[in-house]
Amino acid sequence: MVPAIQVEHVSKDYGALRALDDVSLEIAPGEFFGLLGPNGAGKTTLISILAGLAIATRGRARVTGFDVVGEYRDARRSLGVVPQELVFDPFFTVREALAFQSGYFGLRDNRAWIEEVMHHLDLAGKAETNMRALSGGMKRRVLVAQALVHKPPVIVLDEPTAGVDVELRQALWRFIRRLNRDGHTVVLTTHYLEEAEALCGRIAMLKQGRIVALDTTRNLLRMHSGCYVELRLDPDRLPAALAPLVAQRDEGGYRLALRDYAELERVLAELRTARVEIQEMEVMQPDLEEIFVQIMRKA
Amino acid sequence: MTGFYTLFRKEWLRFWKVSVQTVLAPVLTALLFLLVFAYSLRGRVEVFPGVDYGAFLVPGLAMMSALQNAFANSSSSLMQSKMTGNIVFVLLPPFSHREFFLAYLLAAIGRGLVVGMGVLAATVWFVAIPLEYPLWVIAFAVAGSGVMGALGIIAGLYSSKVDELAAFQNFIILPLTFLSGVFYSIHSLPPFWQRLSLFNPILYMVDGFRYGFFGHADVSPWLSLAIVGASFFALSFFTLWLIRIGYKLRH
Numbered sequence: 001m002v003p004a005i006q007v008e009h010v011s012k013d014y015g016a017l018r019a020l021d022d023v024s025l026e027i028a029p030g031e032f033f034g035l036l037g038p039n040g041a042g043k044t045t046l047i048s049i050l051a052g053l054a055i056a057t058r059g060r061a062r063v064t065g066f067d068v069v070g071e072y073r074d075a076r077r078s079l080g081v082v083p084q085e086l087v088f089d090p091f092f093t094v095r096e097a098l099a100f101q102s103g104y105f106g107l108r109d110n111r112a113w114i115e116e117v118m119h120h121l122d123l124a125g126k127a128e129t130n131m132r133a134l135s136g137g138m139k140r141r142v143l144v145a146q147a148l149v150h151k152p153p154v155i156v157l158d159e160p161t162a163g164v165d166v167e168l169r170q171a172l173w174r175f176i177r178r179l180n181r182d183g184h185t186v187v188l189t190t191h192y193l194e195e196a197e198a199l200c201g202r203i204a205m206l207k208q209g210r211i212v213a214l215d216t217t218r219n220l221l222r223m224h225s226g227c228y229v230e231l232r233l234d235p236d237r238l239p240a241a242l243a244p245l246v247a248q249r250d251e252g253g254y255r256l257a258l259r260d261y262a263e264l265e266r267v268l269a270e271l272r273t274a275r276v277e278i279q280e281m282e283v284m285q286p287d288l289e290e291i292f293v294q295i296m297r298k299a
Numbered sequence: 300m301t302g303f304y305t306l307f308r309k310e311w312l313r314f315w316k317v318s319v320q321t322v323l324a325p326v327l328t329a330l331l332f333l334l335v336f337a338y339s340l341r342g343r344v345e346v347f348p349g350v351d352y353g354a355f356l357v358p359g360l361a362m363m364s365a366l367q368n369a370f371a372n373s374s375s376s377l378m379q380s381k382m383t384g385n386i387v388f389v390l391l392p393p394f395s396h397r398e399f400f401l402a403y404l405l406a407a408i409g410r411g412l413v414v415g416m417g418v419l420a421a422t423v424w425f426v427a428i429p430l431e432y433p434l435w436v437i438a439f440a441v442a443g444s445g446v447m448g449a450l451g452i453i454a455g456l457y458s459s460k461v462d463e464l465a466a467f468q469n470f471i472i473l474p475l476t477f478l479s480g481v482f483y484s485i486h487s488l489p490p491f492w493q494r495l496s497l498f499n500p501i502l503y504m505v506d507g508f509r510y511g512f513f514g515h516a517d518v519s520p521w522l523s524l525a526i527v528g529a530s531f532f533a534l535s536f537f538t539l540w541l542i543r544i545g546y547k548l549r550h
Binding site for chain 2: 090103
C-alpha cells in the first residue's frame with residue numbers, strides 16, 4: 001500500500017540554523033498520527049515541507065506517493081492543511097471563503113460538501129458573515145473547513161486547538177475522528193499531550209529537528225515500566241530509606257517514583273518497620289506528558 | 300481551468316467589493332487634476348495643433364490612472380496577503396506558476412481598464428475628445444496595464460512591509476507616471492529632458508494611447524507598441540520565474 005506520507009532523510013536549513021536534521025518517517029493510510037515536540041523542534045517546518053510552503057534542503061517527501069516538489073499538483077490535492085496561525089481573508093464571507101478554496105482545487109460544483117462541512121463545524125449560522133466579524137474560535141473553525149473543502153485523503157492539523165474553548169475542541173475532535181474513521185489519514189501537532197494520548201495511534205517526538213521517539217502511543221506508554229505512588233501518611237514522616245524515591249512533596253503527601261510494581265512491596269515494608277500508617281494511597285501509571293518530559297530530558 | 304478562474308475571480312472581487320476606494324476614488328482624483336490643470340491653463344497651452352489642452356489631458360489622465368491602479372491591484376493584494384498570512388490559501392492549492400501569474404495579472408489589467416474607462420466616462424461630460432483609432436487605444440490600455448500589473452506582482456512579492464511597497468510606489472511608479480507626458484508633450488521640454496524622457500517606458504504607453512484618440516503622437520505608435528510589448532514580455536518572463544522559484548513566497 002502506498003504510504004499516506006513518506007519522509008526520507010529530510011533536512012532543512014534556514015541560514016546557519018538547522019530546523020530539520022535527517023528526518024525519516026512513514027505514515028500509513030488511515031493512521032491518526034501525532035507529531036509532538038517543544039517549540040522550535042521542527043514540527044511546523046516538516047508540515048511546511050509536506051505542503052510545499054517550504055522546500056527541503058536535502059531529502060524528499062511524498063504525499064500519497066506523490067513527490068511534493070516534482071508532482072506538487074497531485075501531492076497538494078491529496079493534502080489538507082490547517083495552519084497554526086489564525087489567518088483569514090477580510091474581504092469575504094465564510095461561504096465565499098470556502099467556495100474560493102474549493103475552486104482553487106479545481107472543484108466546480110461542491111456546494112453540498114461545503115454545506116456539510118459547515119454543518120459539522122457549526123458554521124452554518126455564520127455562512128454569510130464576513131470573516132472579519134468572527135470570533136477567534138469561529139475563525140479557527142473556518143480554517144479547518146478550508147482545509148477540508150477538497151476532501152483530501154490526508155489532513156494535517158498544526159496545533160488546531162491552541163487557544164480554543166472546550167466546546168469547540170470537543171466538536172472538532174468528534175468531526176476529525178469521524179473523518180479518520182471514514183479513512184482519512186490525520187496528522188496532528190499539539191501541545192496538549194492528553195489530546196495526543198487520547199487520539200493518536202502513533203506518535204513521533206521531535207527535538208531540535210531530529211526524531212527522538214517514534215512508536216505507537218501504547219508502546220510509548222509502556223516503554224517506561226515504572227509507576228508512581230501517592231501517599232498520605234500518619235505521622236506525616238517518610239522513612240529515610242525512602243527519601244531517594246521522592247518525586248514530589250505536596251502539602252500532606254508524597255509522590256514516589258518506583259521502578260516497577262515490585263518496588264511497592266519494599267515501600268510498604270519500610271513504612272511498617274517505621275510504624276507509619278497509610279491514610280491514603282494511589283498507584284498511577286505515567287501519562288504521555290511524563291513520558292514526553294522524560295524523553296525530551298534524555299534526548 | 301477552474302482553479303485559475305477562481306483565483307482570478309477572487310482577485311477581481313477583491314477590488315470590486317471596495318470599488319469606492321479602488322475605482323471611484325482614482326476617477327475623482329483624475330477629475331480634480333483635469334479641473335485644476337485644464338481650467339488654469341486653458342488657452343495658454345496648445346500642445347497639439349487645434350487640440351484644446353483639456354482634451355489633450357484627458358487620455359493622459361485616463362492612462363495614468365489605469366497604470367497606477369493596475370500596479371496597485373496586484374502589488375497590494377500580494378503584499379497584504381503576505382503580511383496577514385492569508386497568502387497560505389493560495390500557496391496550498393495546486394496552482395501552476397502560470398495560473399498564479401495570469402490570475403493576478405488579468406485582475407490587475409481588469410482594474411486598470413475599469414479605472415481608465417471610468418476616467419473617460421467621467422470626463423466626457425466636460426471635454427469633447429475625438430476617437431481616431433480605437434484599436435490603438437485598446438492595445439495600449441491592455442499592454443500598459445499588463446506591464447504595470449506584472450511590475451505590481453514583482454513589487455508585491457518583494458515587499459513584506461507596507462513601507463517597502465510605499466517606497467516602490469512613491470519613488471518609482473509615481474515619478475515615472477507623472478513624468479511620462481501626461482500633462483505635456485515631450486517636445487515642450489528642453490533637449491536634455493526630452494532625451495531622458497525617452498528612457499521612461501511609461502511615456503510610450505501614454506503617447507501610444509493618446510495617438511488612438513488624436514491620431515497624433517510624439518513617437519511613432521509602432522515604436523511605442525514594440526517598446527511596451529517588449530517590456531511586457533520581459534517583465535512577464537521575469538515574474539513567472541520569480542513565482543516558479545517561490546521568491547519570498549516559499550522558504
